[in-house]
Amino acid sequence: MATLYRVKRWLADGAHFGIVAAFTIFAAFPFYWMLITTFKRTTDLMNRTHNPFLFHEPPTLEHLRVLFYDTLYGRWLANTALVGVLVVVITLVLAVPAGYALARLTGRWGEQLGIGIFLTYLVPPTLLFIPLSRVVVGLGLQDSLWSLVLVYPSFTVPFSTWLLMGFFKAIPSDLEDAAMIDGYSRLGAFAKIVMPISIAGILTVVIFSFTLVMQEFVYALTFISPVSQYTVSVGVPTFLVHGDVYFWGSLMAGCFIASVPIAVVYNFFVDRFIAGFTVGAVK
Amino acid sequence: MEAVKGEARVLLGAPATRFSYIRDREEWLGPLMLGPAILYIVLVVGFPFFLALYYSVSDITLGSRSLGFVGLKNFTGVIGTTKFQTALKNTFVFAILSQLLVLVLGNVLALALQKDFRGKWLVRLLILLPWVAPISLGTIGWLWIVDSIYSVINWMLRAVGIFGPTFWPIWLGVPHLAMGTVIAVHVWRLLPLATVILLAGLSSIPKDIHDAAQVDGASFWRHYFQVTLPLLLPVAVVALLFGLVFAFTDMTVIYVLTRGGPYDTTQVLASLAFFTGVAGGDLAEGAAISLFLFPLLLAAAIGFLRIARRSEVV
Numbered sequence: 001m002a003t004l005y006r007v008k009r010w011l012a013d014g015a016h017f018g019i020v021a022a023f024t025i026f027a028a029f030p031f032y033w034m035l036i037t038t039f040k041r042t043t044d045l046m047n048r049t050h051n052p053f054l055f056h057e058p059p060t061l062e063h064l065r066v067l068f069y070d071t072l073y074g075r076w077l078a079n080t081a082l083v084g085v086l087v088v089v090i091t092l093v094l095a096v097p098a099g100y101a102l103a104r105l106t107g108r109w110g111e112q113l114g115i116g117i118f119l120t121y122l123v124p125p126t127l128l129f130i131p132l133s134r135v136v137v138g139l140g141l142q143d144s145l146w147s148l149v150l151v152y153p154s155f156t157v158p159f160s161t162w163l164l165m166g167f168f169k170a171i172p173s174d175l176e177d178a179a180m181i182d183g184y185s186r187l188g189a190f191a192k193i194v195m196p197i198s199i200a201g202i203l204t205v206v207i208f209s210f211t212l213v214m215q216e217f218v219y220a221l222t223f224i225s226p227v228s229q230y231t232v233s234v235g236v237p238t239f240l241v242h243g244d245v246y247f248w249g250s251l252m253a254g255c256f257i258a259s260v261p262i263a264v265v266y267n268f269f270v271d272r273f274i275a276g277f278t279v280g281a282v283k
Numbered sequence: 284m285e286a287v288k289g290e291a292r293v294l295l296g297a298p299a300t301r302f303s304y305i306r307d308r309e310e311w312l313g314p315l316m317l318g319p320a321i322l323y324i325v326l327v328v329g330f331p332f333f334l335a336l337y338y339s340v341s342d343i344t345l346g347s348r349s350l351g352f353v354g355l356k357n358f359t360g361v362i363g364t365t366k367f368q369t370a371l372k373n374t375f376v377f378a379i380l381s382q383l384l385v386l387v388l389g390n391v392l393a394l395a396l397q398k399d400f401r402g403k404w405l406v407r408l409l410i411l412l413p414w415v416a417p418i419s420l421g422t423i424g425w426l427w428i429v430d431s432i433y434s435v436i437n438w439m440l441r442a443v444g445i446f447g448p449t450f451w452p453i454w455l456g457v458p459h460l461a462m463g464t465v466i467a468v469h470v471w472r473l474l475p476l477a478t479v480i481l482l483a484g485l486s487s488i489p490k491d492i493h494d495a496a497q498v499d500g501a502s503f504w505r506h507y508f509q510v511t512l513p514l515l516l517p518v519a520v521v522a523l524l525f526g527l528v529f530a531f532t533d534m535t536v537i538y539v540l541t542r543g544g545p546y547d548t549t550q551v552l553a554s555l556a557f558f559t560g561v562a563g564g565d566l567a568e569g570a571a572i573s574l575f576l577f578p579l580l581l582a583a584a585i586g587f588l589r590i591a592r593r594s595e596v597v
Contacts, residue, residue, distance in 0.1 A: 019395045020406060023388075026471065028409040030424030031416070033435065037427065045433065051442075052435045094323055097316035105313030115591050117320070119584045120328050124532030126553035127577065130560045130570045131334035132327075154327040157320055186312055215417045217535045222561050233417040237539050241423070248427055255423050259416030266415045267408045274483045277476070278521050 031260060037252035038063055045248055063249030072227055073254055076235035079145055080258075083231060084213040086149045091156040091209045092202065098157075099164025100190055104173065114165050121158040125218040128154075133222050147223040148231070152216060156209040163208070163276040167201035168194065204272045211266055214258065232258045338570035345564030357571035366547060366555065367572065374551040376462065378530035381469040385526050386519065388470065389477035394507075396478070397485050414475035422539040425468050429454035458548035461541050465549050468536050473529060477522040484518030485511070517590060524586045531579050552576055 036052075037045065039059040050056045067073045102114045132151055133142075141147040171194060179189040195202075213231075220234040227239055236254045240247060342353045361367045396407065413421055428435055431453045440446045454464045488511065496510045512519075534553035537543060543550035543558065550558075552575055560569015 016395055016398065016400075019391060020400070023392050023395070023474075024406050024409050027411075027413050027475065030421060030428060030471075031412055033428055034424050048433065048438075052433070052438055094320040098320035101313045101316035105309050106317065110313070110317075113317070113321075115588060117324065119587060120324055122528050122580055122583060122587075123328055123332070124528070124553070124576070124580070126532050126534055126556060127335065127573050127580070128328065128331045130556070130566050130573065131331040131338060133561065134334070134566070135331060151327060153323065157323060161320055186309060211415060215419075217417070217419045217538075218557070221538075222557075233419045237419045237423055241426075246427075248430075248433075251423060252427060255416075255420040259420050260412070263412050263415035264408065267411055270407075270411060270479060271483075274479050277480055277525065278483055278518060 031256060034252040034256040034259075037248055038256060040249065042249060060249075063247070063253050066247065067250040067253050071240060071250065071254075072230070072235065073232070073250075075228060076230050076232040077258070079229065080214055080231040080233070083145055083148045083152065084210045087152045087156060087213050088206050088209045090149070090153045091160050091205065094153065094157050095160035095164055095205060096195075096202065098161045100168050100194065102161065102165040103168035104176075105186075114162060117158050118162040119158075121155060121162070125155075125216070129218055129222045132219070136223050141223075143224055143226050143229055145224075145229055145231075148213075148216075148220060151219050151223075152213055155216075156212055159276065160205040160209060163205060163272065164198075164201055166276060167198060167204075167272075171197065201272070204269045207266055207269050208273060211262055214262060335570045335574060338567050339574050341567050343566045345566060353567075357567050361568055361571055366550070369547050370550045370552050370555040370572075371575070373462070373549060374531060374553075377466060377469070377549075377551055378527055381466045381473065381530050382523060382526045384466070384470045385473050385477045386523060389474055389481050389522065390515075390519075392474070392478045393481035393485055396482055410478065411475045413471050414473070418472055418533075418535045419539055421472065422468060422536050425464075425471075426455075426540060429464055431456060455541050456545055458545055461545060461549050465537055465540055468540065469530060469533070472536065473526050477526055480518060480522040480525070481515065484515045487518075488514050517593070520586065521590060524583050528580065528583050532576055 039061070040055060041057045041060050041062070044050060044055065044057045045052075047056070098117075102110045102117075106113065136142050136147040136151070139147075139150075141150065175193055175197075176184075176186070176189040179193045180186065184192065215233060216231070217233050220231045221238070224230060224234070227235070230239065232254070236251065236258070240251050240254060339357055340352060340354060342351045342356075392410070396403070396410075427433075434451075434454065436454075437446060437451055441448070441450075446452075452460060455461050492510060492514070493506075496506045501510065532553055534551065534557055537549055537551060537554045538557070541549045543554050552572055556569045556573035559572060560566050563569070
């Protein structure tokens with residue numbers, strides 16, 4: 001009886017391990033493959049008799065050299081970082097006060113309005129990119145990173161406002177009441193008491209907005225044509241993939257570098273994003 | 284409360300300027316803090332949306348300055364084309380198949396991740412990668428994996444003997460295979476989000492409910508289908524709604540992998556709108572095509588509203 005139980009237990013653990021392993025491989029394999037390809041010589045990559053999992057020739061840094069010296073990859077990273085920082089600042093300026101107002105100052109109709117703002121997050125770029133491309137031209141911002149700085153908050157602000165609203169609601173309002181009895185104004189209580197203890201929520205919004213900026217593809221593809229003004233998510237797939245010539249080593253290096261570090265940071269905040277995503281369906 | 288605050292300020296001798304008056308009047312402060320965000324959303328989301336509506340009934344193109352009213356000509360014109368009909372059908376096949384797979388696989392994975400085991404944080408990080416990495420870049424990884432000559436998948440399947448020596452499928456070159464590949468990449472991309480949402484749902488189910496089912500001697504399947512799944516349903520609907528919105532409106536995976544090919548067999552509404560409106564310069568027709576996505580969004584929005592309302596009541 002005891003052995004039967006042990007065998008059953010062993011089988012269940014084995015199945016569990018198998019499922020987790022299979023999904024992990026499915027999710028991570030493309031990134032592992034990017035990493036391997038980055039360091040392989042082209043003659044090694046382009047030989048069909050070679051086992052693609054092994055290095056038949058010594059590893060090389062040539063693809064990385066090409067990526068950083070012969071393409072504008074470094075520039076694209078800098079462009080992305082610049083747009084990212086500016087969009088994060090705009091997002092905070094708009095979403096922090098809005099989130100607080102929805103949490104504390106607007107009562108019942110604020111809740112409806114909050115859901116309304118959240119829903120604008122669902123409006124996809126593919127519905128708006130055609131009229132927005134004309135708006136961008138009208139403002140003289142075509143082919144400029146400023147067009148992205150103008151438009152990107154349209155998807156970072158709604159979700160950030162929603163996240164921050166939930167965050168501020170979780171802070172006991174007694175804190176501000178006490179501060180206001182001590183002579184602070186409502187605004188003063190918000191700035192001096194609520195903001196300092198909300199650093200975690202604000203950091204969440206920063207990471208979330210920055211990741212969305214890095215991921216965005218459709219607007220950047222539509223608004224910008226000079227290669228030097230690309231962001232990394234558009235530059236790599238459009239400029240490094242041209243015609244029938246694929247620089248697989250450099251391509252994969254470019255994808256890996258722009259993907260994995262940000263994902264590691266994101267991972268620390270993921271539970272907070274999910275709390276936002278579940279729209280209160282999870283208590 | 285107001286009186287107490289006022290008194291406190293008098294006691295502390297704070298100057299009662301006009302500004303400090305506003306700082307305390309909550310009926311003004313609320314709209315003032317909310318205003319900029321609302322204004323921005325109205326200008327950058329609301330205004331272009333109405334512009335899209337207007338373009339769709341006009342004859343605007345990239346080259347011309349004319350903006351004449353042509354009624355529903357763009358809609359009626361586009362509905363009749365096989366290109367559009369294929370794209371519409373593809374959009375539904377693509378979104379519904381990928382979301383079915385995501386829901387089923389996401390449930391399996393969430394159940395597996397609910398258990399504690401060593402190295403769980405690393406597994407979670409790796410599983411989240413496809414969702415966090417820029418989608419256009421992750422997709423290029425797949426482009427290399429399914430390459431027509433050097434596909435590692437083909438190499439592996441041949442090495443273990445599943446593919447014969449002459450069998451070498453070109454994943455993106457054959458209509459059904461191309462659709463299958465595009466769906467697989469989309470499942471890969473959206474599975475992490477669904478999984479973590481479902482995981483949050485699973486861990487919110489009170490433990491005594493599971494204990495009660497166990498004491499009553501429910502088998503694994505019965506326990507899952509009659510206890511866990513019904514309690515998970517609202518969260519599963521949220522995951523599904525997000526997935527559907529992202530799948531119905533995304534064009535990045537298709538743009539990078541196939542550009543709609545071969546022979547438009549992977550063209551969806553979003554990518555067709557791009558190729559018509561931006562690459563082709565016919566803004567009016569592009570706007571009309573992308574507006575076909577709007578009813579779907581409306582349905583999703585209503586779904587979210589119902590969930591949000593219900594969760595407030597509970």
